[in-house]
Amino acid sequence: MRTPHVERGATPVNVAGTGGHARRSTVTTHERIDVLLSLPGRSPEVTIDDTDVSERKHPHDEEKGAAKLQQEQSFEESxxxxxxxxxxxxDPSNPANFSYARKWAITLAVSFFSLIxxxxxxxxxLGFPSMTRDLNATQFEATLGLSMWALALALVPLWSTSFSEEFGRQPVYIVSGVGSVLMHLMVALAQNIQTVIIGRFLGGAFGSTAAAMVGGTIADIWAPSERGLPMSVxxxxxxxxxxxxxxxxxxxEQNPHLHxxxxxxxxxxxxxxxxxxxPLVMRETRPGVLLKRTAKKLRKKTGNMHYRARVEDQIPSLATLMYISCTRAIYLLLTEPVVAAFSVWAGFAWGILFVLVESIGPAFRSVHNFSTGEVGxxxxxxxxxxxxxxxxxxYQEKLYAKYYPTKGPEARLFSACxxxxxxxxxxxxxxWCTFPSVPWIGMAMGIFVIMTSLFNIYVAVFTYLxxxxxxxxxxxxAGQSLSRNLMGAIFPLFSEQMFSKLTYHWGNTLFACIATLMIPIPFALYWKGPAIRARSKFASQVIHK
Structure with a gap:
């Protein structure tokens, strides 16, 4: 990660034992750092009136007055x-300079959190059969727990990711981990389906950190040219x-002693x-938070309140960050054609994923008489x-490296097409394999092809946007994540009723026809993407070299 920008005229100040480097800026503290996100102005500078000094006749008085003026000016400037x-x-405390082993340890740790x-x-x-029996619940009530997790993934990251800007990534991960443990305990010990549904929503809320913040953590420690493999993991x-x-x-679930x-x-x-x-492998990776901590230590140690990190002057308050995070994501989702198109496509794909999770068990049990273990x-x-x-x-990454100079961001879309x-x-x-006369491997091959495509849609959406x-x-x-997970929450709620009316054969055929109608989306963006981005208020500000 490159070193933060230093303003013109800044002079280095050696600060021992801080793990950072201080630079003295020619910008005074009462000046605004950012037009939109500025701190309240300090008191105006005191203007020194040198009229009396120039009127003094005695040479010694004039000399002393000039010295006093110079001293006051020097003190005021300082x-x-x-x-x-x-x-x-x-600097080894800079996350970008962590050792290779440390970077991989952090990457694997946060990826393990995502896996869980x-x-x-x-x-x-997969626990629906025994859960509905033990808690005297319906299949729909059990499905609500599946949807509540996706709903939390849709809503919570809109504002929760702002906490990492204020407190750092490490404490957010730890709080999320503790919360996840408590919510799974809540579900494991639940005596009614209502407790399960609430626990699932809260579990999804704490677990959303795994989906929303890991990408940022990887970006903190790996250079752009090195991120390919960590992001793939x-x-x-x-x-x-x-x-x-x-x-x-x-x-x-099949084991009678477990369920x-x-x-x-x-x-x-x-x-x-x-x-x-x-805690053994993780270190704070948010550079701005680390510099803010260093500045705070310096202010406490020296008593000089002018030691600051740039984020303290350039980043708004936590409440403002949360407001911007929520509103801008929704605004982009509703007004940007690229975001809207990809969000609808990825949202439908994510909805199908949750439909599969909910329906594969009943489908294989009814069509091929699979046991619960075999379904798993x-x-x-x-x-x-x-x-x-x-x-x-x-292979997509190789194509991207080859065609990016001529195609720009659209070189990300070969795998999406x-x-x-x-x-x-x-x-x-x-x-078309959901018949008892067709071997079960046919349905499994369909799932395999679907997941291959979903994986590439997921990666393409992130990299292209x-x-x-x-x-x-x-x-x-964040806008596409909102759309994607809302679809994941909604689709399972009607899929059981749809399959009971249309059968698995025609219900999935309907989904396939809708997916066919969406084929042109990545092709249209590959063809017209530059023109669409040129008319965008946001994308047009990004320069692609």
């Missing part, structure tokens, strides 16, 4: 200068997690492992689809 604390070149959260989101559904964890959790949960409560207890154990190991094993096709999707992404075709193809395969919107990428991604 007292009103802001000294910004910055990282020295090669993703697993928990879907594994819950994160993407595999977040996408393969549901399949992995369901594979294990199917056999847990649905032990699905929750297993996740409690893994969250506990995360909480024990995380079918979800291994999801994991295989994500792995193949990653190999496609490796392939995924647009594979997605309905997988849905048709799955739909990040390239298009630059400094506004977080808001653009």
């Amino acid at each position: 007292s009103e200068e802001t000294t910004y604390v910055e990282f020295e070149e090669g 959260a993703a697993s928990s989101s879907a594994a819950y559904a 994160f993407a595999i964890m977040i996408m393969a997690g549901p399949g992995l959790g369901c594979v294990a949960s199917g056999w847990i 649905w409560r032990w699905i929750q207890w297993i996740h409690v154990i893994f969250y506990g492992i995360f909480l024990v190991t995380f 094993s079918v979800f291994a096709s999801m994991i295989a689809g994500c792995i193949v999707g990653e190999f496609i992404q490796i 392939l995924a647009a075709v594979l997605f309905p193809a997988g849905m048709f395969i799955y739909a 990040a390239d298009c919107y630059g400094v506004f990428a977080s808001s653009a991604l």
Whole structure:
């Protein structure tokens, strides 16, 4: 990560034992740093009136007056200068300069958190048979718990990510981990379905950190040219997690001594492992927070209140950050054609993912008479689809490097165009294999193709929007995340009723036809993307070199 910008005229000040580098800026503290996000103005400068000095006749008095004036001017200049604390070149406390081993330890730790959260989101559904029996609940009430998790993923990150700007990433991860443990305990010990539904929503709220903040953590410590592999690890964890959790949960549910409560207890154990190991490998990675802490120590140590981090002058209050985070994401979702188009497409795909999680069990049990454990094993096709999707992404990165100079951000869309075709193809395969006369592997192959496409859609949406919107990428991604997870919350609520009316054959065929209608979306963006971005108030401000 590059060193923060230093204003013209800034002079270095050696600060021992701070882990940072202070620079004295020629900008006085009463001047506004940012037009939109400025601090309240300080008191105006005191103007020294030198009329009396110039009127003095005695040469000694004149000399003393001039010396006094120079001293006052020097004191005033010194007292009103802001000294910004910055990282020295090669400073080991700078997250960008962490050792290679430390970077990978952090990457694997936060990705492990994502894996547990993703697993928990879907594994819950495999426990429906014993849960509905033990709690005297309906299938729809149990499905509400699945939807509540997705709803929390949609709503909570809109404002919760602002906490990392104020307090840093490390404490947010720890609070999220503790909260996740408590909410899984709440579900595991629940005596009624209402407690389960509330626990699932709160569990999704705490688990949303795994989806919303890991990408930023990786960006904190890895240079852009190095992020490919770490981001791929994160993407595999977040996408393969549901399949992995369901594979294990199917056999847990089938065991008469375990059932649905032990699905929750297993996740409690893994969250506990995360909480024990995380502080050992994790370090704060938010540069602005580290510099703010250093500036605070310097102010306390020296008594000089003009030691500051730039984020203290350039970043608004936490309440303002939360307001901007919520409103700008929704504004971009509703007004930006690129964000809206990708959000609808990715949202529909995410809705299908949650439909599969909810319906694969009943479908395989009714069509092929699978046991619950065998149903769980079918979800291994999801994991295989994500792995193949990653190999496609490796080739996509080569195409991006080759065509970016001429195509710009649209060079990210080759894999998305392939995924647009594979997605309905997988849905048709799955739909037209839902007959007892067709071997079960046909339905599994359909799931495999669907997950391969979903993996590439997920990665393409993130990388393309990040390239298009630059400094506004977080808001653009938050907007599509809102749409994507809302679809994930809504689709399972009507899929059971739809399949009971249309059967799995025609219900999935309907989904496949809708996916077919969405094929043109990435192709249209590849063809007309530059023209659309040129008319965008936000994307047009991003310069692509």
